[in-house]
Amino acid sequence: MPGIELPPTKSSLRKLKEDLSLAYEGYDLLNQKREILAIEIVHRIDVIRKMETEFLDVLNQLYKDYRNAAVDMGSGAITLKSCSEMRGYFLHMDFSKLMGMKLQDIRLHIKKPHPAATPPQTTALYDKTRVQSRKTLQVLVQYATMAKSIIMLCRELKKVQRRVNALEKIFIPQHEEAKKYITDRIEEMEREEIFVKKLIRQRHESAEVMMK
Numbered sequence: 465m466p467g468i469e470l471p472p473t474k475s476s477l478r479k480l481k482e483d484l485s486l487a488y489e490g491y492d493l494l495n496q497k498r499e500i501l502a503i504e505i506v507h508r509i510d511v512i513r514k515m516e517t518e519f520l521d522v523l524n525q526l527y528k529d530y531r532n533a534a535v536d537m538g539s540g541a542i543t544l545k546s547c548s549e550m551r552g553y554f555l556h557m558d559f560s561k562l563m564g565m566k567l568q569d570i571r572l573h574i575k576k577p578h579p580a581a582t583p584p585q586t587t588a589l590y591d592k593t594r595v596q597s598r599k600t601l602q603v604l605v606q607y608a609t610m611a612k613s614i615i616m617l618c619r620e621l622k623k624v625q626r627r628v629n630a631l632e633k634i635f636i637p638q639h640e641e642a643k644k645y646i647t648d649r650i651e652e653m654e655r656e657e658i659f660v661k662k663l664i665r666q667r668h669e670s671a672e673v674m675m676k
Contacts, residue, residue, distance in 0.1 A: 468642040472649035480643045487639065491631045494624055497563055501621045504562065505614060512610045519607045522600045529593040536589045545586060549594070551575075553601065565620055567613045572605040574598055 470476040534542050558569040 468638050470642060470646065472646045472653070474650065477643065477646045477650065480639055480646065484636065484639050484643065487631055487636050491628065491636070494628050494631070498621065498624045498628060500563060501617055501624065505617050505621065508610060508614050508617070512607065512614065515603070515607045515610060519600075519603045522596070522603050526593070526596045526600045529589065529596045533587065533589040533593045536587050542590060545590065552598065555605070562617075563620070565616065567616060568609060570605055570609045572602050574602070 468480075470480070530542075537545070552575045554573050554575070556571045556573060558571070559566045560569050561567075
């Protein structure tokens with residue numbers, strides 16, 4: 465017996481065929497989506513590896529500049545000065561669509577520094593560190609955006625894979641088995657009907673002969 469219990473009728477068979485047609489169509493579309501997602505993930509992983517190298521370079525340079533500025537001004541003084549800095553950037557978020565998904569696209573806009581009203585109590589090394597921190601922040605935003613998109617694509621790929629497995633290993637086999645069972649039962653009932661009609665006709669003919 466198949467896993468799906470349906471009466472062995474032509475209407476049930478027609479419904480099963482329609483469901484299977486939609487299942488095979490959905491299976492093909494999901495396979496295409498799975499391939500596109502996999503290609504996109506591989507491409508973005510290549511990109512993020514290059515970005516990671518760049519990010520580590522600018523981050524190491526920032527640490528180096530900060531240590532030099534701390535030695536020059538003193539760690540306490542540089543901490544107090546950095547806390548008094550005005551935010552010199554703002555974030556803008558857009559969304560890009562891919563295979564029905566909305567991927568975040570975060571962009572960083574650096575504000576132009578305003579001229580100081582009083583002479584700044586900083587050194588050249590501190591100013592160099594501040595410039596380097598802006599460069600690091602730009603790369604960090606790009607890296608975080610790419611990492612977030614890869615995570616979202618991987619999650620979507622897992623969902624698609626689960627649906628493909630459900631269609632391939634559960635839904636389609638069960639419906640194919642049910643279709644075969646109902647088809648065989650209908651053919652068997654048609655043969656029985658033909659046999660019964662033939663038997664009735666033979667008996668009818670025999671009765672007519674006996675009456676003559």
